Amino acid sequence: MPSTVAPISADQVLLLLLQLGVLLLLALLLGRLAVRLRLPAIVGELSAGVLLGPSVLEPLAPGVSDWLLPRDTAQFHLLDAVGMVGVLLLVGIIGTELDWRMVRRQGATAARISLAGFLLPLLLGTAVGLVLPASFVAGAGDRAVFALFLGVALCVTAIPVIAKTLLDMNLMHRNVGQLTLASGAIDDVLGWLMLSVVAAMATTGVRAGQVALSVLHLVVILLVAVVVGRPVVRWTFRATTRSAETGPTLTAAAAIVFLGAAGTHALGMEPVFGAFLCGILINVCGGLEPARLAPLRTMVLAVFAPLFFATAGLRMDLTGLADPPVLLAALAVLAVAVASKFAGTFVAALGSRLNRWEALAIGAGMNSRGVVQMIIAMVGLRLGVLNTQSYTVVMLVAIVTSLMAPPVLRAAMRRVETTAEEQLRQAARAVPAPELRSAPPR
Numbered sequence: 001m002p003s004t005v006a007p008i009s010a011d012q013v014l015l016l017l018l019q020l021g022v023l024l025l026l027a028l029l030l031g032r033l034a035v036r037l038r039l040p041a042i043v044g045e046l047s048a049g050v051l052l053g054p055s056v057l058e059p060l061a062p063g064v065s066d067w068l069l070p071r072d073t074a075q076f077h078l079l080d081a082v083g084m085v086g087v088l089l090l091v092g093i094i095g096t097e098l099d100w101r102m103v104r105r106q107g108a109t110a111a112r113i114s115l116a117g118f119l120l121p122l123l124l125g126t127a128v129g130l131v132l133p134a135s136f137v138a139g140a141g142d143r144a145v146f147a148l149f150l151g152v153a154l155c156v157t158a159i160p161v162i163a164k165t166l167l168d169m170n171l172m173h174r175n176v177g178q179l180t181l182a183s184g185a186i187d188d189v190l191g192w193l194m195l196s197v198v199a200a201m202a203t204t205g206v207r208a209g210q211v212a213l214s215v216l217h218l219v220v221i222l223l224v225a226v227v228v229g230r231p232v233v234r235w236t237f238r239a240t241t242r243s244a245e246t247g248p249t250l251t252a253a254a255a256i257v258f259l260g261a262a263g264t265h266a267l268g269m270e271p272v273f274g275a276f277l278c279g280i281l282i283n284v285c286g287g288l289e290p291a292r293l294a295p296l297r298t299m300v301l302a303v304f305a306p307l308f309f310a311t312a313g314l315r316m317d318l319t320g321l322a323d324p325p326v327l328l329a330a331l332a333v334l335a336v337a338v339a340s341k342f343a344g345t346f347v348a349a350l351g352s353r354l355n356r357w358e359a360l361a362i363g364a365g366m367n368s369r370g371v372v373q374m375i376i377a378m379v380g381l382r383l384g385v386l387n388t389q390s391y392t393v394v395m396l397v398a399i400v401t402s403l404m405a406p407p408v409l410r411a412a413m414r415r416v417e418t419t420a421e422e423q424l425r426q427a428a429r430a431v432p433a434p435e436l437r438s439a440p441p442r
Contacts, residue, residue: 008078016078019068020307023048023079027306040168040406042161045306046399049313059319069314083311086304087160088275092257093297094163095279097172097290098181106179109352113179114186116348117366118155121340122194126151128336132329138387142201149198149385153376153394154337154369156191157184159276161370161402164305169406171413173426176358180365183345185276188372189218192270195376202383217267224263225277230285233278237286250296253282272372312374316399320392330393337397338404341367357415364408373398 030044030051051057058065069076129147137146162184163172171177193214233256240248257275264274282288321327342363349359377394380386386394 012075012078015068015070015075019079020082022068023052023310024303024307026052027310031306035168038407038410039403040165041306042164042168042309043403043406045309046313046402048306048310050316050318050399051313052310053314054317055319079311079314082304083308084271086300086306086308088257088261088271089254089296089300090163090305090308091160091272091275092253092260092279092282093293093300094159094167094172094181095276095281096253096283096286096288096293098178098280098283106175106182109349109354110179110182111186112352113345113348113362113366114183114190116344117157117183117341117363118187118190118344120344121155121337122151124151124336124340125154125333128333132333132390133325135325136329136387136390136393138384138390145198145201146385146390148201149380150333150390150394152191152194152198153373153380154333154340154397155187155194156369156372156376157187157341157366158368158370158372158398158402159184159188159272160305160308160372161368161405162365164301164309165365165368165402165405165409167301169409169413171409174413174416174422175419176361176413176416177365180362183362184366185273187366188270189273191372191376192273193218195379198385199379199383202385214268217269221264221267221269221274221277225260225281229260229278229281233281233285234287237282237288241288241292246292246295249288249292253286253293253296256282312370315374315378316395317392318396318399320388321396323389326389326392329389330396333393334397334400337369338367338401341401355416357412361409361412361416364405364412368402368405369398370402373401 026048027045030048031041032044034041034044034047052065052069054065057069126147129150130143132150134143137143159181162180166172166177166181172181197214236252236256237249240252243249257278260274260278260281261271262274264277265271282293321330345366346359346363349362350356354362373394377386377391377398380394381391
């Protein structure tokens with residue numbers, strides 16, 4: 001018989017509860033402060049982790065830091081697990097709010113914006129990686145692999161950060177918000193495919209079979225979503241909506257998101273992509289009134305998402321920027337990252353007949369690298385492609401680009417008129433959830 005798995009210790013439980021409580025409370029306070037300063041709450045939520053992490057608390061109060069956040073891998077993984085639940089539910093909820101009809105109508109535009117915002121940062125980021133000092137290349141690592149990895153890190157767009165920013169700023173119903181999200185999703189798929197190629201180069205060397213396998217996995221995921229996912233989701237929600245209570249529907253939605261994330265992860269792609277795809281399936285095939293998912297949406301945005309962003313902030317160590325060469329390199333990489341992403345998306349949006357304010361807003365939204373770039377940075381550190389200096393540079397780009405997006409978005413969207421379609425979309429999501437209790441079963 002298999003041996004009994006030892007339960008989590010009482011000390012681990014106590015510490016986890018303290019960590020969750022402190023992180024959530026600080027994320028709430030700093031999130032409210034950010035809102036008062038006319039910034040999205042995500043800025044404060046990320047800052048909560050930065051303040052409690054190695055950037056501030058550890059150097060200022062090492063004893064407190066060691067007590068609250070000990071250097072224990074297993075303990076930190078417990079926090080990571082809670083954060084993973086948060087980001088998967090967040091991205092799934094965002095998928096349910098994507099207006100698929102608008103995306104299909106503007107699909108060519110989203111593809112153009114995505115490709116331009118992907119290729120230019122990839123090329124320029126790789127070029128910068130080739131000329132950075134050798135001290136930024138890990139050990140005896142391959143310069144070409146390092147340069148390509150840096151290009152991949154700069155070309156991605158963070159769906160979780162974009163989505164939370166759009167929600168915080170009440171821009172999810174706007175066409176620009178929907179188009180930004182659709183373009184960002186394409187960016188992320190391309191980014192994870194490129195990351196798999198670079199990871200292979202860093203370990204066993206790139207082979208045509210590995211690249212073909214990554215593409216095949218993507219095709220399989222999309223085919224399964226269409227052939228299997230659509231009827232399963234449709235049947236599931238027909239069954240759950242027979243009850244006037246929202247509980248069964250919320251449980252089914254969360255389960256579908258988690259299973260979709262598991263499926264893409266099993267095929268070597270990010271779980272976030274599977275969660276987002278399942279959110280779209282729920283939106284397109286579930287036949288749900290938007291307000292039926294309102295309780296889950298509220299819980300995710302109020303509790304799980306702030307915990308995830310605060311946990312992500314814990315991994316940011318900005319103390320390395322005190323070294324002038326690292327700071328100068330970071331500023332140079334940041335300038336290339338911002339300029340290339342803005343230029344690519346802005347020009348592509350103008351070429352798709354959007355006005356300059358809409359193009360500027362999309363450029364600002366797509367410029368957020370956030371958590372996706374942080375994940376890529378951690379992969380680079382684990383593979384030995386990045387060292388401490390280059391890791392710090394990539395993390396700085398992730399933070400600054402995420403903080404830049406909100407004020408530029410706000411300034412641009414003030415000059416973009418609200419359309420009748422956007423007003424209808426907003427009204428549909430504003431239906432109060434209690435009305436569902438009196439709705440007839442389907």
